[in-house]
Amino acid sequence: MEGSVDQLAPERNKAEFDVDAMKIVWAGSSHVLEVSERIAHLVASDPAFRKDNRPMLGRKELFKNTLRKAAYAWKRITELRLNEEEASLLRVFVDEAAFTDLHWGMFVPAIKGQGTEEQQQKWLPLAHKMQIIGCYAQTELGHGSNVQGLETTATFDPKTDEFVIHSPTLTSSKWWPGGLGKVSTHAIVYARLIIDGQDYGVNGFIAQLRSLDDHLPLPGITIGDIGMKFGNGAYNTMDNGVLRFNNVRIPRDQMLMRVSQVTREGKFVQSSVPRQLVYGTMVFVRQTIVAGASVALSRAVCIATRYSAVRRQFGSRNGGPETQVIDYKTQQARLFPLLASAYAFRFVGEWLNWLYTDVMQRLQAGDFSTLPEAHACTAGLKSLTTSVTADGIEECRKLCGGHGYLCSSGLPELFAAYVPTCTYEGDNVVLQLQVARHLIKTISQLGSAKKPVGTTAYFGRLEQLMQYHSDVQKAEDWLKPNVVLGAFEARAARKSVAVAQNLSKFSNPEEGFQELSADLVEAAVAHCQLIIVSKFIEKLQTDIPGKGVKQQLESLCSIYALFLLHKHLGDFLSTGCITPEQGYLADEQLRSLYSQVRPNAIALVDAFNHTDHYLGSVLGCYDGNVYPKLYAEAWKDPLNDLVVPDGYQEYIRPLLKQQLRNARL
Amino acid sequence: MEGSVDQLAPERNKAEFDVDAMKIVWAGSSHVLEVSERIAHLVASDPAFRKDNRPMLGRKELFKNTLRKAAYAWKRITELRLNEEEASLLRVFVDEAAFTDLHWGMFVPAIKGQGTEEQQQKWLPLAHKMQIIGCYAQTELGHGSNVQGLETTATFDPKTDEFVIHSPTLTSSKWWPGGLGKVSTHAIVYARLIIDGQDYGVNGFIAQLRSLDDHLPLPGITIGDIGMKFGNGAYNTMDNGVLRFNNVRIPRDQMLMRVSQVTREGKFVQSSVPRQLVYGTMVFVRQTIVAGASVALSRAVCIATRYSAVRRQFGSRNGGPETQVIDYKTQQARLFPLLASAYAFRFVGEWLNWLYTDVMQRLQAGDFSTLPEAHACTAGLKSLTTSVTADGIEECRKLCGGHGYLCSSGLPELFAAYVPTCTYEGDNVVLQLQVARHLIKTISQLGSAKKPVGTTAYFGRLEQLMQYHSDVQKAEDWLKPNVVLGAFEARAARKSVAVAQNLSKFSNPEEGFQELSADLVEAAVAHCQLIIVSKFIEKLQTDIPGKGVKQQLESLCSIYALFLLHKHLGDFLSTGCITPEQGYLADEQLRSLYSQVRPNAIALVDAFNHTDHYLGSVLGCYDGNVYPKLYAEAWKDPLNDLVVPDGYQEYIRPLLKQQLRNARL
Structure with a gap:
């Protein structure tokens, strides 16, 4: 890739798995990897697609430049006779929101x-x-x-x-x-x-x-x-x-x-x-958004991980180098769950893609039976993944310390461009309430002929789940997929049942739904987290080639689940799914997983295969030559065009010379 | 205040307390209220201090404009012979970060x-x-x-x-x-x-x-x-x-x-x-930051609360008006804890101000005994309040739905200008680790001659706190200050003791401190939350005049504490301070408190006494005339100078006319 001496080479040498094989897993197939890589480099190597100056442009200039890029992109697409997949990837890698997004993504x-x-x-x-x-x-x-x-x-x-x-x-x-x-x-x-x-x-x-x-x-x-x-x-x-x-x-x-x-x-x-076709479109659009969440989060995580390996602070011994900040447990405890989330969202996005195809085939065959569940599930996953991604990008920015605040870190723009996703195509809270409504309905229909399907199938084992007590006895027990699934299913089921019971105390159900809506949202989130955990586990049950690849993904899957368990410990304890001691064991396991991931961290973000152009971050550059790039970037600011700034004569000099009284300001 | 017809008058009429008396409580004294109001209006009424065009300016223009305002502000300060308090308030209300902040705040x-x-x-x-x-x-x-x-x-x-x-x-x-x-x-x-x-x-x-x-x-x-x-x-x-x-x-x-x-x-x-004088300065600077956190959060909360009362969505019956979004429980459950936090931070900031005076008097008398505790306490409160405020501003932006994404909402700029506070004057994670170090030291010295002082005094009752079990039996029990304090003290003490015990298992204490640093941060946060809750409760034990004022503050204090209890339920349960049932009762009480605050919400944000100029938000304007202002604001964008945009001839027309092949792009 780009760059001179690779400052991160020592980190890359630590990796315990086949990065190229992981790239295929992340891309979804070697075909997608090949096309993506080709188009990404096409864009990255063309100066017409430069974007590092974007934050400095005024609105008019910025917009005119976007018009130019959109026209140029279309010109290239036609000149090179790119097919639909390639054309759409090209627009992705140009990485600049434009009218064409709506033209191709909504109008057509x-x-x-x-x-x-x-x-x-x-x-x-x-x-x-x-x-x-x-x-x-x-x-x-x-x-x-x-x-x-x-x-x-x-x-x-x-x-x-x-x-x-x-x-x-x-x-x-x-x-x-x-x-x-x-x-x-x-x-x-x-x-x-x-x-x-x-x-x-x-x-x-x-x-x-x-x-x-x-x-x-x-x-x-x-x-x-x-x-x-x-x-x-x-x-x-x-x-x-x-x-x-x-x-x-x-x-x-x-x-x-x-x-x-x-x-x-x-x-x-x-x-x-059938009117239901409209829901098919919503499933499609939201599935794209989930896939987009994993990409956006992966960019932020890639920047923060690489910079955390370059940045050193404190811990110098006898004048030696300071400690890499990625070696601090506080850094790992914030960064690695986001790394794991990026992978988790990737796989649930892949599964949603399958779900969309399945739903459309059924619709065409006149089978609407799975539609409500599929609709609820995509709504909930859109909500959860975009909320976590928005917060995660900002967390990555903070993980980069002061320098993350500079536009040249790429993170401010990534965040600002990403956050509307939490609002459009369904406000994230409104969507979770739709999920909750579906869950309550599912519970109310238990025992009837209507069996819970798809991601709600676990409600079919409700009696068993209400009895569930985790049998974890030592930290490593938490690495077993069934142990994790059991706890997440029991927690999700009990949260839904508890709120359903509270709802039944209201004479007016709609009033109850209003009054308990905050609890309903929590139940829906628990359900969606279960979906993501279970799809990650399902992915691990498929054939995954490449030295050490599956092991890394297993670690990430465990981190994703155990981090959530820690974060929502109150849920797991108050519903009696696990004991406080089992919670401590999960934390212990989590710490050990962080240590296992540490040497692989750089390779795990390399597997996203982002070009420096697409990342758009001096902190996240592939070769880790952060400081010279930060320094060089600073001088490009328009304020540095002049050594003595415009305004000195009118405003600074009169101030220093005590001549403000007669100044026109 | 400003504006024509007051759209929020019906809301203001609902208030059950004396808003003017609350304004004095918020300001700290009637003197401060009077000066602040006078200076705020001086700035707001002077077109030279206009700031609504800030987001549209390019960097050079923006900077030159700041130079002008800084010179003009200084001119006014000298012309009007403002005293130090007034001059510093004027700079606050001009609300534009400038070199003068560093000159007066750090250099001098x-x-x-x-x-x-x-x-x-x-x-x-x-x-x-x-x-x-x-x-x-x-x-x-x-x-x-x-x-x-x-x-x-x-x-x-x-x-x-x-x-x-x-x-x-x-x-x-x-x-x-x-x-x-x-x-x-x-x-x-x-x-x-x-x-x-x-x-x-x-x-x-x-x-x-x-x-x-x-x-x-x-x-x-x-x-x-x-x-x-x-x-x-x-x-x-x-x-x-x-x-x-x-x-x-x-x-x-x-x-x-x-x-x-x-x-x-x-x-x-x-x-x-004594070198310790340096710490005195740090206590001072960080106390200022805590006070600033309450102000920044109050601005965001004021905007989101007013807009939530104006905005209506869903719930129309028979073609009548839709429901005000502030009436949705999901909105209340996100907004009201932030409203309560703004007040909580205000009072802990007030107390820190006292602490600083106390520390300086002791230093001058050669008494360094309280310094480590005071230093840890201000470091922790700086960290906690600024993190919550940064996240809180973004949450308020999301609570404003799509329109919160517009610069004219004021929230994007408030957030972007605020977040560096989490990094400067001590990175927030590094600071909590300092607090944790102090807590561990305090525990290790228990039983020695060195008694825990100030905010760590509760460790003196450690034996009792390790035995503590909440005696809550019904939801209203959670309104009792001692019940809340007991649970928060027991949780904080047990979190610290648990991590101290784990630390003792390491032969190398520094290694243990590294390994368990994420747990240490959590213990420190629990300690800081206890400080804020206890200072809010102490405030309520003072004489607070004005009809209904104390009652409102009691509700806010309970909301602040019970919201934290809900958020950190895992802590309270795993340390055995409360039972799951008591947790449910706290949630029940919280819902009821939200309903009590609802009619007072607008008046509670009016009590912050922010001018429309200082808020800088069309969504948060005092009179609630949101839509006409949003609409008018849009047309000011430079892109609207021309009906047909610059770039049409070069980039749009050739695209539409299929003439890109020969275009220069």
Whole structure:
């Protein structure tokens, strides 16, 4: 890889496993590894994709630069005739949020999923060639999570065979859609369908927003950018927008009519296509987000791990070098669980990918039986993995001490660009409440003909789980998968049952659900943690080639589980799944696992196979030459263009010379 | 206050206590309330102190604007003849990190604390008039927490009676000092004192960095800014700097000689002034940081609370308004503990202020007996309150949903500007390890003549605490101060004793300390939480006038304690202080407390008395007119200067028109 002398070579030599084999495990297959590596290096080696200057650019410059990169990326994609997989990886490695994310990730899929055959034939070729650029206009200034509360209206006018799209209030302004503010020519607009004064609920419509000739907003349309967001660079490359309609007319055939239709006569008709298909799309999108969580966390962990091996502080003996901070147990106890989480999220993401395929096959066969469970499960995993990742990136930043606060560490931007994931595609708390609702329902149906399926199957063994007492007697017992699974299943089941029992004390169930919602969220989290632990264990039961690879993953799996056990010890103890002594034994085992992982830490983050370009961090550079790079980076700041800063004559000199009285300030 | 129709009036009318009386409690006295209010409004009403445009400014513009504000603030301070208290409050309310913070907060105090009488007479008048501007150059590129590891040297040259300051390596470059990069003319430089080849450890020196004529760096000195830091605006108004010395000579009398001296002959002499004075300064600085934590957290909580009362989502019945999100239990369970923490930190900060006075009086009387305990206690409280505040600000941002991600919410900048507090003046983990060391020492001395004092006095009742079992039988029992104190004391004592026992199993104590450091940190945190709970309870035992004020504070104190009990339930259960049933009863009481606080929430954040200017948040504005302000704020973004964005001709149009092939990108 990049760099001169490899400062981290001694660390790499310590590794007790085959890093190349681990790279394949992380990538998912040698094919994906090969393609990813090829595309990542294509991007990394092209100066047009430089991104280290992003935090220093003002908003306009930053945005214009994103427009350039997006156009250039598309040019390269067509020149090199990249296939869909390669093109999408290229956009990933360019690593700059842009209107194209929404065009490819939301606009095109929405037409595919909700458009009729004719609509797809009309719109998809235009979108595929980017002759039109689309975004996804759902949320409004006053309405986010509650889609059913949207205020924008689409009123059918039978005289002209058109819909009239209108923003009746300030709070009905479309607000947040990415790509909307300055770029998109079209949008999928969600609006209340009104026919003859009757409200048929929220439906999707394709609306043209800007002229394809001069890019000016069409009559009746007001569009703008909603302003700066958290962080330097980060998501400010995106033109999240505001949009208001003043009685804008669109043809009737621009309502997305795969599921519901409006006829020429103004009759509202449900098609034979099942509404549940929408949930299939949600499963897909959220599965992508889980996969993205593992990548984002892996970047932060890679930076913090490498820097922790370079950084030395305290512990010098007789003038020798100080101790590497990665050797401090406090550092390990914060860093290694995040390393383990990155791997855990990777594997649960892989499994969700399988689940999506399974769900879609069943849907096409008319089998909706697993859908509620699959939907709850992806919602919960989206919530859990993104919350942990957001906090984990910030924890990694803190693990880098003072220097983590510099933009050149890459961590501030990674954090700022990542955190919206906790809110979009379902607010993380709202999602866990959906999971909880599903769990309570599952419990209420126990004993009926409806058996719990998939990730809730353990409720089928509820009686046994309510009796469960861990039989751990020594620390190493905690390394056994069944011991861990038993404790996590019993804890999750008992948390759900306890809150279900409390709920039953309320005469009004909805009131009870409100009152106990914080407990419900905790039960849902316990359930989701069990899923991740069990999928990690399942992964370990497959064939994993490569010297020492499986052993490393076993250690990481144990760290992931035992760290959670420590963190949620109150759950495990109060539900009586384990004793305090067993808790102490778990902590003891955890300390020993940290020592086992320590020599492999650098190799375990090397296995993520991130290029220096993609990491974008002087602290995390592959060769560990941190200090010269930090030093060099500093001088690039615009403030260093001048030795004596702009403003000296007006503001500093008069201050020093006691001449402020007459100064104009 | 500001604004037109008060959207939050219905909320304010619900309050069950005297808000004006609470304002005095929060401020500390009616005098402080009066001065703060006067100065806050002085700043808020002066357009020269406008700060809403900060996130949009590029680095140079931003920095120049800070220079202007600093000069203008000084002009106003002198014109209005503000006293020291007023001047310092004015800088607080201007709310923009600047070189003046270091000049007044570190440079001047360092000369006062470490300079001899003559040095003070020479340098302080210059500094007080700002005829020189100083900073505090301690940390280096390779050295942060470990001050003893600094590499910069100050070698005494007996021939010329000078010190030669030198940066021998890249990692010895001074790195991070605020105000250094572009403004300071002088610095307190920490360097290893070398006399005749012998190293006398790290000492402070006054070095001139820039010419007072033209501001150019003096010969042999290289200075620059270290580059962009986390966030928009935020700490980028500060010129954190890098500084290298190439054999720069300063006169011998510029070593700060209050504690150690170098004579004309090159003899190193310790003065009679006790070294412990240095700890007095640390107690002072960290006490200020704790007070600052309560303010920063109160700002975030104020924004999130007001917005939660304005924002409505879900729960509409028959087309009526949706539910205020503050009425959701999940929102309350995240928000109200932070509200309680802000008050808790306020009172512990007040107490620390008393502690500092007490320590200084004792020091002057030659009594060093309470110093180690006071030092440990302030270190631990600095660590705990700043960590909770940093996380709390981000939690408040998430509690504001999507809109919290906009800079106009004020929360991104508040967070980004706050987080370095977790690292500077002692990394938070390193500090808790110092606390732990003190606790272990305290335990080891039990039974000796050395009695535990101050916040460790409870170890004097160790036998009793090891026997403790909570006698809670019903939820309301948890409202009794003694019940809460008993459980927190027993938990803290047992955590410390458990780790002390584990330590004793190691033949090498230092090795044991390393191995068990994560447990030691947990014991230290438990101890610090006990301090905060007990100081809150002590506060409630004083006379607190005003209708309903004490009752509200009692609720907040209970919420603070019971929330911690819930969060650390594993501790309380595994140490056997409480039973699982008693844990459930605490949760039940907590839910009931949330309901009691709910109608008072807006009034409780009004009591912080923040102006809209100081809050800097459209979501947190006093009158609750959130949506029109959000909408108006969006249009101020530079991207909205043009309807068709810059870059359309070069990058968007060729894309849409399929003309990229020949485009120059």
